[in-house]
Amino acid sequence: MKQLVALTILATVLSCNSGDKKVTEKKDKYEQTKETLEETEKKNPTRFLSASINKERKNLIGEKVVIGKVTNNAKVASYKDIQVEISYFSKTGAFLMSTTDVVYDVVKPGKSASFKNKEFAPKGTDSVAVKVVDAKIE
Numbered sequence: 001m002k003q004l005v006a007l008t009i010l011a012t013v014l015s016c017n018s019g020d021k022k023v024t025e026k027k028d029k030y031e032q033t034k035e036t037l038e039e040t041e042k043k044n045p046t047r048f049l050s051a052s053i054n055k056e057r058k059n060l061i062g063e064k065v066v067i068g069k070v071t072n073n074a075k076v077a078s079y080k081d082i083q084v085e086i087s088y089f090s091k092t093g094a095f096l097m098s099t100t101d102v103v104y105d106v107v108k109p110g111k112s113a114s115f116k117n118k119e120f121a122p123k124g125t126d127s128v129a130v131k132v133v134d135a136k137i138e
Contacts, residue, residue, distance in 0.1 A: 041077035045135035048074035064121035069114050072107040078138040080106045085133045091126040
């Protein structure tokens with residue numbers, strides 16, 4: 001009977017120690033996953049940044065005014081100096097012209113930054129599209 005109690009106590013102590021190891025291993029694995037996620041986000045900023053147009057109009061002097069926002073869909077990385085390409089298209093969808101604008105703002109994970117671009121659009125412009133071309137890591 002004493003041997004059975006001693007064996008039970010020994011098994012309990014050993015299982016507690018192995019549980020600590022498992023918790024430590026899980027934390028280490030989580031940190032490694034987090035690091036690889038961060039590395040992926042830093043290497044591919046255009047994959048995690050999206051641009052959209054909120055409003056477009058012409059001003060009094062005939063410039064095309066494009067108001068939009070850039071959204072950071074990353075989980076860890078923050079981006080800054082985001083380059084946005086603004087493309088102009090005709091009614092038939094023919095590409096007319098593109099310009100690049102830089103959003104000089106830090107965009108943290110899950111956040112957005114607004115931008116405003118004024119440009120004399122080419123004759124025959126019917127629609128405008130935006131996309132993120134590049135960004136720097138904060």
